[in-house]
Amino acid sequence: MVEAADIAVVSFDRFINGSDADRQAVAKEVYDAFSTVGWVYISDHGIPQSRVDEVFDLAKSFFDLPLHQKLAWRLKDAEVNQGYTADGDEANGGIDHKECYEHRRFSNPQCPSSSDLPRFKETLDDFYSQCLTLALNVLKCLAMAMHLGDTFFDNITRRADPQLRLLHYPSISRKILEQEGHARIIPHTDFGLCTLLFQDEVGGLEVDPFHTGDFKPAVPKRGTVLINIADLLQRLTNDRCRSTVHRVVSPSVAGEILPSRYSIPFFIHPDAEAVIEPIVKGEGEVKKYEAVNAGEWRVWNTKKNYTMLKGGVAAA
Numbered sequence: 001m002v003e004a005a006d007i008a009v010v011s012f013d014r015f016i017n018g019s020d021a022d023r024q025a026v027a028k029e030v031y032d033a034f035s036t037v038g039w040v041y042i043s044d045h046g047i048p049q050s051r052v053d054e055v056f057d058l059a060k061s062f063f064d065l066p067l068h069q070k071l072a073w074r075l076k077d078a079e080v081n082q083g084y085t086a087d088g089d090e091a092n093g094g095i096d097h098k099e100c101y102e103h104r105r106f107s108n109p110q111c112p113s114s115s116d117l118p119r120f121k122e123t124l125d126d127f128y129s130q131c132l133t134l135a136l137n138v139l140k141c142l143a144m145a146m147h148l149g150d151t152f153f154d155n156i157t158r159r160a161d162p163q164l165r166l167l168h169y170p171s172i173s174r175k176i177l178e179q180e181g182h183a184r185i186i187p188h189t190d191f192g193l194c195t196l197l198f199q200d201e202v203g204g205l206e207v208d209p210f211h212t213g214d215f216k217p218a219v220p221k222r223g224t225v226l227i228n229i230a231d232l233l234q235r236l237t238n239d240r241c242r243s244t245v246h247r248v249v250s251p252s253v254a255g256e257i258l259p260s261r262y263s264i265p266f267f268i269h270p271d272a273e274a275v276i277e278p279i280v281k282g283e284g285e286v287k288k289y290e291a292v293n294a295g296e297w298r299v300w301n302t303k304k305n306y307t308m309l310k311g312g313v314a315a316a
């Protein structure tokens with residue numbers, strides 16, 4: 001049995017309901033995790049498990065629809081980045097075996113209606129705001145631990161439009177997935193601020209905490225949400241917080257045919273007009289990154305990931 005990645009489990013109850021001292025203590029635990037492995041499991045996060053289960057059930061109903069119907073909601077534009085992406089349409093330097101649906105905050109033109117899928121849009125809208133609240137609290141922890149002032153991240157996320165993603169990795173033969181260059185999702189870092197990740201019980205998510213090529217399972221823990229630092233926060237914190245490489249591969253279950261897997265990431269991005277530039281603390285500290293415009297960064301990285309959007313135009 002491969003040893004699991006050493007990722008702390010932090011209860012968020014003391015942050016939501018505790019005293020100032022409790023909040024500071026949680027902030028430090030979260031920061032310690034983000035500045036080592038770059039990942040943390042948050043329990044008691046305030047989103048009811050029944051809601052999480054409901055969103056997984058809706059994801060299953062959506063992906064069970066015939067392909068021609070899902071293609072009617074196809075994601076067409078990296079800038080809008082909303083809708084359905086079929087197996088094979090997204091990858092960046094390898095072959096992913098997955099399909100996704102992206103939901104946004106302000107506008108979801110490529111979303112099934114209530115006659116297509118009852119309760120889909122309203123449940124995702126609700127879940128989206130619950131994820132956003134949790135994400136902003138996690139960012140508040142970072143601001144507190146780094147003494148940036150409690151509202152530091154509020155000021156760059158007022159109009160933020162994160163991406164809620166439903167992910168389905170279809171059942172597949174182990175032989176196909178274990179070919180060179182193939183994976184359920186190939187090794188990558190996330191490129192926003194940070195990511196909340198809900199996963200089912202199947203497993204297969206692995207993290208390379210110290211970029212040595214030694215991937216370790218980030219095992220599913222029911223009732224928790226995994227949170228990982230992404231590239232913009234690594235840049236903003238001048239490498240204090242670490243955006244670490246991860247991938248999804250064959251789960252360690254017996255058998256030649258791997259079961260379907262579902263996961264739900266929520267990618268936090270700052271306001272499009274925010275400028276993200278390293279915070280330096282001491283006199284002699286050198287900025288390790290140039291400033292980037294958050295909106296341009298997002299579109300550039302999104303385009304890079306979609307094979308069908310290369311050149312900016314999607315096939316219909």
Ligand SMILES: O=C(O)CCC(=O)C(=O)O
Binds near residue numbers: 185246247
């Ligand atoms: O499915 C997972 O567990 C991870 C998904 C992921 O890393 C991503 O979508 O960026």
Ligand SMILES: [Fe+2]
Binds near residue numbers: 189190
């Ligand atoms: Fe990721």
